[in-house]
Amino acid sequence: GDSVTQMEGPVTLSEEAFLTINCTYTATGYPSLFWYVQYPGEGLQLLLKATKADDKGSNKGFEATYRKETTSFHLEKGSVQVSDSAVYFCALRNTNAGKSTFGDGTTLTVKP
C-alpha cells in the first residue's frame, strides 16, 4: 500500500534559520502530494501542494518540489519565524482514491 515517511522530529531552530523537513513516499500511480500544517489546538490546513512530477508548490515562504525520480517532496523555508512553530504533515492522495496517506508529522519549534 501507499506510505509516507517523514523526517523524525522534533525540530528546534532559531529564528531566521533555514528549514528542511524531508518527506519520501511510496505509491502506485501518480499521486498528488501535499504539506499540511497544524497549529496548536487547531485542525490541519493546507500549506502547499503539487499534482505532478517537477511541480513546485509554494506558500508563505515555504516550498516543496515533487521529485518522481527520488519519490520525495521535501519542505523548505529560507528563514523561519517564531510563528512557523507547528506540526507539519506530508501527505499523498491518488486520483479517484478514497484513501489519503499521511506521514507521522514533524513538530517544529522556532525560538527567538
Added chain:
Amino acid sequence: EAQVTQNPRYLITVTGKKLTVTCSQNMNHEYMSWYRQDPGLGLRQIYYSMNVEVTDKGDVPEGYKVSRKEKRNFPLILESPSPNQTSLYFCASSHGWADPANTGELFFGEGSRLTVL
C-alpha cells in the same frame, strides 16, 4: 464561512457508553472522511465516504461505525467505546474527484478530543 464543524470538541466518557461525534460541512463536498491522531502514529484514516450512502473502511475501522444519509453530515459512532479509542479525532471533506473544482485538498474540522475511562 466555509467550514467543517465537529461536535463535541471535548468529551470524557466511560467504557461501553455509546457516543456519536458529529461532523457537518457547508461546502457541498461529496467526499468526507474521519481520522484519528495519536502521538507517534500521525493521522490514520478510520472511514471515508465518496458520496451519499457510500462508505468504505480506512486503515483503522475496528470499533467504529459511520453513516452518510445526507451530503453535509458524516457522523462517527462508537457503539461500545474502549480506552484504546482515546484519541484526537478529525473530520475532513473535499470535492469529488470528478468535480472541476477539485484540487485534492482536504478541509479539516478543528478536532474532537475523546477520552474513554
